[in-house]
Amino acid sequence: MSPVPASDFGFSNEWMKDRVAIVTGGANGIGYVIAERLARDGAKLALGDVDETALGQAAARLEEISGHPVPTAAGDLAEEAHATALIAAAQGAFGRIDILVNNAGGGVISPFLEHTPETLKTTIDRNLWTAIWCCRAVLPVMIDQGYGRIVNIGADSVRNGLWDHAAYNAAKGGMHGLTTGLAREFADRGVTVNTVAPCATRTPQLDDYIEKSPDVAQKFIDIIPTGRPAEMAEIASMVSYLASAEAAFVTGQVISVNGGSTML
Numbered sequence: 001m002s003p004v005p006a007s008d009f010g011f012s013n014e015w016m017k018d019r020v021a022i023v024t025g026g027a028n029g030i031g032y033v034i035a036e037r038l039a040r041d042g043a044k045l046a047l048g049d050v051d052e053t054a055l056g057q058a059a060a061r062l063e064e065i066s067g068h069p070v071p072t073a074a075g076d077l078a079e080e081a082h083a084t085a086l087i088a089a090a091q092g093a094f095g096r097i098d099i100l101v102n103n104a105g106g107g108v109i110s111p112f113l114e115h116t117p118e119t120l121k122t123t124i125d126r127n128l129w130t131a132i133w134c135c136r137a138v139l140p141v142m143i144d145q146g147y148g149r150i151v152n153i154g155a156d157s158v159r160n161g162l163w164d165h166a167a168y169n170a171a172k173g174g175m176h177g178l179t180t181g182l183a184r185e186f187a188d189r190g191v192t193v194n195t196v197a198p199c200a201t202r203t204p205q206l207d208d209y210i211e212k213s214p215d216v217a218q219k220f221i222d223i224i225p226t227g228r229p230a231e232m233a234e235i236a237s238m239v240s241y242l243a244s245a246e247a248a249f250v251t252g253q254v255i256s257v258n259g260g261s262t263m264l
C-alpha cells in the first residue's frame, strides 16, 4: 500500500481558486497527478502532451474534477510551434494564464558512452527545449498581467550525479539554470520561477525500470535516507505551493523533494 495516499493531499488550496494553469506532459505520470492536484485546488487547467490518446483521457477526467473545459494541444513541445499553440489554446479559452508547470520530459537513462547521437538529442529536446519554448511563449502573457508562476520539474540527480544520468542531468541542469536566470529577469514583473527537483518517484515507468534493471534501480533507492521513492502526490504538493499566490516571495529556487537524498 502506498505510504502516502493521494487523497491525503486533497485539501483545498484557497490561493488557487480560478487560477489558470498549464501543465506540460500532463497526460501521464507525475504531470497528470500535478494537474489533478491543481484542479482539486480550484484551478482551471490546460494540458499539452505528445501522447494524444492519453491527453484526451486526462482532459476528460480533469473536466469532471474541475467542472471547467480543459483545452489541450497535442504535439512535441520541443518544437516552438507546438509550445506556442498550447499557450494560445489556454489563453483563448480562459483569457489569462497564471501558472505554467514545465513537467514534460523523462530520461533516456543510460551510461554516457552507450547513448547514440539520437538519444542524446532526444534527452535534451524533451527535458530542456520543451521548457525553453513554453517559457518564451508564456512570459509575454504573464508580464502583461503583472502576475505569473512558472514551476519547472527538474531532477535531484543533478545534485548527486546519479549513475547513468549524465545526459539527463545536462538537460535538467540546463533547466535549473533557466530557473535562476528567468527568476532574476522577471522578479519585478510579478513572475516567480522555481524548480521542483524530485528523486526517484514511484511512477509506472519506475516500476518497469525496477523490473528490467533491479540492481541499478535498487542503487537509486538505496541513496534515499527515507528508504523509498517519492510518491507522485508528494511532488504535486510542492508544485501546488510554488504555483500559488502565497509563494510570492519564493523565486529562483531549486527545491528537492527527495527523502533526504541530498541535503542543503
Ligand SMILES: NC(=O)c1ccc[n+]([C@@H]2O[C@H](COP(=O)([O-])OP(=O)(O)OC[C@H]3O[C@@H](n4cnc5c(N)ncnc54)[C@H](O)[C@@H]3O)[C@@H](O)[C@H]2O)c1
Pocket: 024, 025, 026, 027, 028, 029, 030, 031, 048, 049, 050, 051, 075, 076, 077, 078, 103, 104, 105, 106, 107, 125, 126, 127, 130, 153, 154, 155, 156, 197, 198, 199, 200, 201, 202, 203, 205, 206
Ligand atoms: N519519475 C521519476 O522518478 C522522476 C524523477 C525526477 C524527475 N522526473 C521528471 O518528472 C517529469 C515527469 O516524469 P514522469 O516520470 O511522470 O514521466 P512520464 O513519461 O510518465 O510522463 C512524461 C509526460 O511528458 C510527455 N512528454 C515527453 N516528452 C514530450 C515532448 N517533447 N512534448 C510533449 N510532451 C512530452 C510524455 O508523453 C508523458 O505524458 C519529467 O520531467 C521527469 O524528467 C521524474
